[in-house]
Amino acid sequence: MRIGIIGTGVAGSLLAESLLPLPGFRVDAFERSALGEQAESGTGLNLGPNAAKALRLHLPARHAALRAASLAWRRWQVDLTDGTRLLDLDMLEVAEEPGIRIRWAELYRLLREPVAGCTRHGHALEAIEEDAAGRLVPVFRAGGALVRHGGYDLLVGGDGRYSRLRALTSGEPEGSLLGVGVWRLLVNDAADCPFNDYGQWFQGNARLLAFRVPGGAVYVAGTYPLTEQDARTRAYQAALFTPPSAAPCPAVAWMLAAIDRLFDDIHWARSATIPMLRNAAGGRALLLGDAAQAMVPTLGQGATQAVEDGVIAGAVLARGGDVGAARDERVAFVRAFSEEASDTLIPGVDPVAGTLAKNGPAFREKLRRLYTTVPGP
Numbered sequence: 001m002r003i004g005i006i007g008t009g010v011a012g013s014l015l016a017e018s019l020l021p022l023p024g025f026r027v028d029a030f031e032r033s034a035l036g037e038q039a040e041s042g043t044g045l046n047l048g049p050n051a052a053k054a055l056r057l058h059l060p061a062r063h064a065a066l067r068a069a070s071l072a073w074r075r076w077q078v079d080l081t082d083g084t085r086l087l088d089l090d091m092l093e094v095a096e097e098p099g100i101r102i103r104w105a106e107l108y109r110l111l112r113e114p115v116a117g118c119t120r121h122g123h124a125l126e127a128i129e130e131d132a133a134g135r136l137v138p139v140f141r142a143g144g145a146l147v148r149h150g151g152y153d154l155l156v157g158g159d160g161r162y163s164r165l166r167a168l169t170s171g172e173p174e175g176s177l178l179g180v181g182v183w184r185l186l187v188n189d190a191a192d193c194p195f196n197d198y199g200q201w202f203q204g205n206a207r208l209l210a211f212r213v214p215g216g217a218v219y220v221a222g223t224y225p226l227t228e229q230d231a232r233t234r235a236y237q238a239a240l241f242t243p244p245s246a247a248p249c250p251a252v253a254w255m256l257a258a259i260d261r262l263f264d265d266i267h268w269a270r271s272a273t274i275p276m277l278r279n280a281a282g283g284r285a286l287l288l289g290d291a292a293q294a295m296v297p298t299l300g301q302g303a304t305q306a307v308e309d310g311v312i313a314g315a316v317l318a319r320g321g322d323v324g325a326a327r328d329e330r331v332a333f334v335r336a337f338s339e340e341a342s343d344t345l346i347p348g349v350d351p352v353a354g355t356l357a358k359n360g361p362a363f364r365e366k367l368r369r370l371y372t373t374v375p376g377p
C-alpha cells in the first residue's frame with residue numbers, strides 16, 4: 001500500500017514512524033518547512049500523560065527520547081494572582097505516569113529524526129489530481145516549481161489547523177471562536193523564576209499559565225476574554241493580571257516583569273475549533289491531528305491528541321482497520337471536555353467557584369478517563 005503523508009508535525013511524523021518498518025507499506029512524507037527548520041520553535045508545550053502512555057505502548061523508543069529531552073509534568077496547581085490556592089493536583093492521582101514539558105523545537109526535532117529518510121522537505125501541498133487508477137496525486141510547490149511523485153492509495157493530512165489537504169478535498173472548514181485570546185512566550189535564562197511545574201493563575205476570567213521547560217527556560221501563556229479594545233498592549237496585559245487590591249504573588253510578579261521586558265516576542269492567537277472530519281475523497285484521504293479536529297487549548301490536548309492519532313492510526317492501518325472507528329468517539333470526548341473545562345475563561349462564570357468545582361469527583365473522573373483510556377497496539 002502506497003501512503004503519502006502531508007506534513008511531518010506531530011501526527012504525521014508519528015504515523016510515518018509507525019508504518020515505516022511494516023512490510024506491505026511504502027511511505028512517503030512531504031513537509032513544507034526546510035530540513036532542520038523547526039516551525040513554531042521558540043515556545044514550549046505540555047503533553048498530557050495520555051500522550052506519554054500512547055507513546056509508551058506503541059513507540060517505546062520515541063517515549064524514551066521524549067522523556068530524555070523533557071521535564072516531567074507532575075503537579076497541576078491553580079491559584080489566584082495574589083497567590084490564593086484553589087487547586088493542587090498530583091498528576092499521578094489521575095494518570096499512570098506524569099505528562100511531558102518540552103520545547104517545541106525539540107519535540108519536532110525528535111519526531112522528525114526517525115522519518116528523515118522518507119521525508120521530502122520544502123514540499124508544500126498545493127493541488128490534488130487523480131491518476132488513471134483513481135488514486136490521488138498530490139501536487140507540491142517545491143523550489144519554485146510544481147512537482148508530482150505519483151499516485152497514492154491513501155493520502156494522510158497531518159498538515160495542521162489550516163490543512164491544505166482538507167481544504168482541497170472537503171472545502172475550508174469554518175472555525176468557531178471561543179471568544180478568548182491566547183498568547184505564548186518563551187522566557188530564556190529564567191534562573192530567577194520562582195516556580196517549576198505547571199501552574200495557572202486567575203484574575204477574573206483572565207489566566208496566566210506557565211511551567212519550566214528544559215534549557216533553563218519558562219513557557220508562559222496568557223488567556224483573556226476578547227473585547228472591542230486592543231488587548232495587544234503592555235498596559236492592557238499588565239492590568240489583566242495585576243491584582244487590584246493585593247500584591248501579586250511572587251510567580252505572577254515574575255511573569256509580569258517578563259511580559260513587560262519581552263512584550264515584542266509574544267505570539268498572539270485566538271482560541272478556535274473546527275468541525276471534526278476524519279475521511280475525505282471517498283476514503284482516499286485520512287485526516288489526523290489538527291487537520292481533523294483542531295480544538296480549544298484549555299486542557300493542552302491539541303498536540304496530545306495528535307500523538308494519539310499518529311500512533312493509533314499506525315496500529316489500525318497495520319491491521320487494515322478503520323481509523324475513524326478507533327478514534328472519533330475518543331476525540332469527541334476530549335473536545336467536549338476541553339470546552340467544558342474552558343468555562344472559567346468565559347465572562348459570566350466565576351473562576352473561583354468553577355476551579356473549586358474541579359476539585360470534585362466528577363471532574364477528577366473525567367481527567368482519569370482522559371489521561372488513561374489509551375488503547376495498546
Ligand SMILES: Cc1cc2nc3c(=O)[nH]c(=O)nc-3n(C[C@H](O)[C@H](O)[C@H](O)COP(=O)(O)OP(=O)(O)OC[C@H]3O[C@@H](n4cnc5c(N)ncnc54)[C@H](O)[C@@H]3O)c2cc1C
Pocket residue numbers: 006007008009010011012030031032033039044045046047048123124125126158159160161162163164182183184269288289290291297300301302303304305306
Ligand atoms: C497558543 C497555543 C498553545 C498550545 N499549547 C499546547 C499544549 O501545551 N499542549 C498540546 O498538546 N497542544 C498545544 N497546542 C496545540 C498544538 O500546537 C497542535 O494541536 C499540534 O501541533 C497539532 O499537531 P499536528 O500534527 O496536527 O499539526 P502540526 O504540529 O501543526 O504540524 C503540521 C505540519 O504540517 C506542515 N504543513 C502545513 N501545511 C503544509 C502543506 N501545505 N504542505 C506540506 N506540509 C505542510 C507544517 O509545516 C507542520 O510541520 C497549542 C496551540 C496553540 C496555538
